[in-house]
Amino acid sequence: MIRHRDSLNHDFHDNDTGRLMGFLAATGRAFLVFLEATGRLAMFTGTALSHCVRPPFYPRQILRQMIDIGFYSLPVVGLTALFTGMVLALQSYSGFSRFQAEGAIATVVALSITRELGPVLGGLMVAGRIGAAMAAEIGTMRVTEQIDALSTLSTNPFKYLIAPRLMAGLAMLPLLVLVADIIGIFGGFLVGVYRLDFNASSYISRTWEFLEPLDVISGLVKAAVFGFLISLMGCYHGYHSKGGAQGVGAATTNAVVSASIMILISNYLITGLFFSTK
Amino acid sequence: MPSRSDTNRTPPSTTPKITLKGVTKHFGPKKVLNGIDLQVGTGESLVVIGGSGTGKSVMLKCILGLLHPDSGSIRVDDAETTKLNPRDREKLQHKFGMLFQGAALFDSLPVWENVAFGLIQGEHMPRAQAKEIAIAKLGAVGLTPDVAELSPSELSGGMQKRVGLARAIADEPEIIFFDEPTTGLDPIMADVINELIVECVKDLGATAVTITHDMASARKIADRVAMIHQGRIIWTGHAKDIDQSGNPYVDQFVNGRADGPIKMQIRAL
Ligand SMILES: Nc1ncnc2c1ncn2[C@@H]1O[C@H](COP(=O)(O)OP(=O)(O)O)[C@@H](O)[C@H]1O
Ligand SMILES: [Mg+2]
Numbered sequence: 001m002i003r004h005r006d007s008l009n010h011d012f013h014d015n016d017t018g019r020l021m022g023f024l025a026a027t028g029r030a031f032l033v034f035l036e037a038t039g040r041l042a043m044f045t046g047t048a049l050s051h052c053v054r055p056p057f058y059p060r061q062i063l064r065q066m067i068d069i070g071f072y073s074l075p076v077v078g079l080t081a082l083f084t085g086m087v088l089a090l091q092s093y094s095g096f097s098r099f100q101a102e103g104a105i106a107t108v109v110a111l112s113i114t115r116e117l118g119p120v121l122g123g124l125m126v127a128g129r130i131g132a133a134m135a136a137e138i139g140t141m142r143v144t145e146q147i148d149a150l151s152t153l154s155t156n157p158f159k160y161l162i163a164p165r166l167m168a169g170l171a172m173l174p175l176l177v178l179v180a181d182i183i184g185i186f187g188g189f190l191v192g193v194y195r196l197d198f199n200a201s202s203y204i205s206r207t208w209e210f211l212e213p214l215d216v217i218s219g220l221v222k223a224a225v226f227g228f229l230i231s232l233m234g235c236y237h238g239y240h241s242k243g244g245a246q247g248v249g250a251a252t253t254n255a256v257v258s259a260s261i262m263i264l265i266s267n268y269l270i271t272g273l274f275f276s277t278k
Numbered sequence: 279m280p281s282r283s284d285t286n287r288t289p290p291s292t293t294p295k296i297t298l299k300g301v302t303k304h305f306g307p308k309k310v311l312n313g314i315d316l317q318v319g320t321g322e323s324l325v326v327i328g329g330s331g332t333g334k335s336v337m338l339k340c341i342l343g344l345l346h347p348d349s350g351s352i353r354v355d356d357a358e359t360t361k362l363n364p365r366d367r368e369k370l371q372h373k374f375g376m377l378f379q380g381a382a383l384f385d386s387l388p389v390w391e392n393v394a395f396g397l398i399q400g401e402h403m404p405r406a407q408a409k410e411i412a413i414a415k416l417g418a419v420g421l422t423p424d425v426a427e428l429s430p431s432e433l434s435g436g437m438q439k440r441v442g443l444a445r446a447i448a449d450e451p452e453i454i455f456f457d458e459p460t461t462g463l464d465p466i467m468a469d470v471i472n473e474l475i476v477e478c479v480k481d482l483g484a485t486a487v488t489i490t491h492d493m494a495s496a497r498k499i500a501d502r503v504a505m506i507h508q509g510r511i512i513w514t515g516h517a518k519d520i521d522q523s524g525n526p527y528v529d530q531f532v533n534g535r536a537d538g539p540i541k542m543q544i545r546a547l
Contacts, residue, residue: 058399137386145382148344153445154371154400156364 044236048166051158058160065168069130069227070175076129077122081180084117085109085187093196105196106206109188114215118180119173120267123226126173127233127259134165134234135255139241139248147239162239165231173227174220181216218274225270226263233259294356295320295453295485296341301350302509303336310336312509313350323479323486325496325517327531328506329540334489335379337506338455341487342374343367354453372400375451375484379458381442383430389441390416390426396449415444419474436467440474447478454479456488460495472498493532496520505531507540 092108138161141147150157185207192198233255241251296318303311310333318324328334339345341352343359352359359370375396383392391398393415394408403411413423419440430438439459446454456475460468472495479486488499496503500517505528513525520532530538 056402141384144380145378146384148339148342149376149378149382149384149445151344152342152371152374152376153396153449154368155395156368160399 040240041236044239045232048158048162048232048235051156052163052167054159056159058164061160061164062167065164066172068133069126069168069231070172073126073129073172073176074179076125077176077180078183080121080125081113081118081184082187084121085113085184085189086191088112088117088184089188089191089196093192102196103206105192105198106188106203107210109192110185110207110211111215113184113188114181114211114219115271116219116267118184119177119219119222119226120263122177122180123173123223123230123263123267124260126176126227127230127256127263130169131230131234131255131259132252134231135238135241135252136248138162138235138238139251142239142241143244143248157239162235165235166228169227169231170224171227173223173230177219177223178216181219214274218270221274222267222270225266229262229266230259233262293320294318295322295354296487297351297353297356298337298341299351299353301337301340301347301352303333303340303345303347310509311340311347314506314509314511316504316511316514318485318487320485321483323476323488323499323501325488325490325500325503326506327489327491327493327496327503329491329531329542332506333509334506335457338376338457338487338489342376342455343370372449373452375446375449375454377439377442377446377454377456377459379461381430381435381438383438383441383445385430387430388426389421389428389430389433392430392441393426393444393448395445401449412444412448415448416441418447418478419444420470436463436471439463439471443471443474443478447482447484450482451484453485453487454482456486456490456499458489458491460490460492465494468492468495469498475499491531493534 088109089105092105093102096102096104096108138147141161147157147161150160189200189203189207192203193200237251237255237258238248241247294317296316298314298316301311301314302309314337316337326334326337336345340347341354341359343362347360350360354370354373359367362370383389384395387395390409390412393412394403394405397403397408397411398405409426413426416423416426421437421440421444425433425437425441430441433441443456443459446456459471459475463471475486475488476499478484486499488495490496490499497517497520502514503517503520504511504514505525506512507527513523513528515523520528523529523532526539530540536542
């Protein structure tokens with residue numbers, strides 16, 4: 001069948017033109033699919049946001065999500081921050097000693113953690129933990145008709161399932177990242193004092209000396225955006241999953257991958273907003 | 279409240295509760311509903327029979343507003359429902375109860391909160407009061423109060439269906455849908471569920487639409503039977519006429535024969 005078509009094509013078109021047309025058609029189709037997906041996501045986001053601000057609210061659901069995201073992510077985010085701070089101190093020591101700038105280590109650790117590594121690595125870890133869990137839970141609810149059941153019980157799934165997750169993500173990530181900042185800086189301190197033999201009090205004063213509120217604040221703003229994106233991707237992919245266990249698996253993967261990519265891209269954009277010198 | 283006895287059902291009332299006219303629905307290239315015309319009288323128990331994949335569940339979901347039909351009209355209590363805004367749709371949901379094909383219990387909540395869900399979230403009843411009602415409803419479907427604290431995943435299929443039934447009737451809806459209530463159950467449990475359905479519908483005086491391909495279930499529950507085939511209602515009639523329908527499709531289905539006008543689609547469309 002297909003071979004027959006091809007040979008027909010061959011008769012009517014120059015081979016290259018045929019290929020070009022095929023390429024253009026495929027590109028066009030991909031672009032349309034992309035536009036449709038973007039539109040669908042925009043609609044989803046708009047609907048979800050509108051339900052975040054309109055009652056009824058579900059305080060129990062919000063609380064449950066806040067505990068899930070904020071409290072149970074503490075170990076993994078804390079561990080990430082601790083070792084990141086430690087390795088930062090080690091790396092900058094070995095690098096900076098080449099031009100006798102070891103004294104800058106405390107500052108480098110504090111700035112890198114608060115501005116970049118705390119929010120980004122924390123966000124990526126939470127994306128893996130929470131984004132996946134949300135997509136799997138909501139996806140399973142979709143394919144087992146639990147979301148339909150919500151509607152028949154006069155409960156809007158956007159209000160009951162999605163709004164609480166978005167609000168919790170938005171609220172808890174900054175808190176998590178604040179804790180991560182402290183633990184990360186403490187990790188750098190540990191390595192600096194116990195391994196690299198810095199004086200403890202001068203390391204601490206060095207940490208504070210050049211750290212500005214904006215460094216921390218920019219990191220927390222990033223965290224809020226990342227938290228929102230993680231919940232949004234988890235909910236979006238879960239909500240639109242179909243086709244049983246396989247569909248839920250795909251939704252989970254897509255949620256984590258898309259949230260991670262969005263974190264990296266938005267991180268660059270927000271950094272540009274806060275710190276562009278030009 | 280119209281009461282109905284098991285053996286000698288009163289003829290269904292003539293005022294229509296639900297009216298479908300020319301309802302169509304497709305998914306991608308696949309036409310699932312091809313113009314459904316159907317009427318369900320107030321207080322009537324209608325059973326819809328038809329093969330797997332003929333669009334029975336899709337039809338119910340269109341009535342419930344979970345899916346939007348491509349065209350056609352769906353009226354409930356003589357009011358058009360296909361063009362409702364989300365808020366009015368939410369209000370309308372109070373009239374409906376639904377037992378899903380797979381029970382669709384919320385696995386993050388204990389059994390009693392599943393049953394009380396519509397009361398707590400939909401009607402803002404205090405939790406303690408809702409729990410009492412939930413336990414009473416569980417009793418009505420033959421489950422003891424100690425089941426109330428279990429998680430749905432700890433229950434057998436038959437028990438899950440009963441909990442789903444209790445949830446569907448908890449806020450006393452005017453219209454109840456049962457999607458394959460006996461599929462996957464042993465014949466005895468199936469009969470228990472059938473009895474419960476008849477009883478619950480009778481107690482509530484509700485209008486009921488039941489989907490099934492279990493003829494024993496259909497005979498037990500139905501006032502009237504409708505047969506769906508290839509996205510159309512091809513026959514409706516009284517339950518007692520089902521064996522003399524004179525319709526070869528219905529005959530083949532009722533008697534479960536492989537040869538007849540209904541050709542099984544072996545390959546998916
Ligand atoms: N959400 C959906 N998306 C795509 N196809 C669907 C969807 N829901 C149902 N279908 C298709 O519609 C057909 C009828 O489904 P359904 O109404 O569930 O059948 P049944 O009569 O067994 O309940 C099936 O072929 C199914 O694949
Ligand atoms: Mg079905």
